Amino acid sequence: MYLTDQQINEMAQAVLTTLEVTPLSHTRKCEVAREHAIDEFGVNPNKTAVLLAVKKAGLGWESLTINTKQTIAS
Secondary structure (H helix, E strand, O other): OOOOHHHHHHHHHHHHHHHHHOOOOHHHHHHHHHHHHHHHHOOOOOHHHHHHHHHHHHHHHHHHHHHHHHHHHO
16 A cells, blocks of 8 residues: 555654654654654555655754744854
8 A cells, every 4th residue: 555645744743743852763754754654554664655754854953943044043
């Protein structure tokens, strides 16, 4: 079964939420994404879906970092 874009975005949000609280290794980010899919959707996602969710979470983290730096600078 393939995951929808929305489900992958939810996995990414789970990683990002965890990342905001504690630093994570790449392996742990993948585990968080996989665990979220299993818990919420009852699906063991394939590697590609997990890596996409982690990549999206990384982009979200970079966005938060840039916005925070801009806020502090102004």
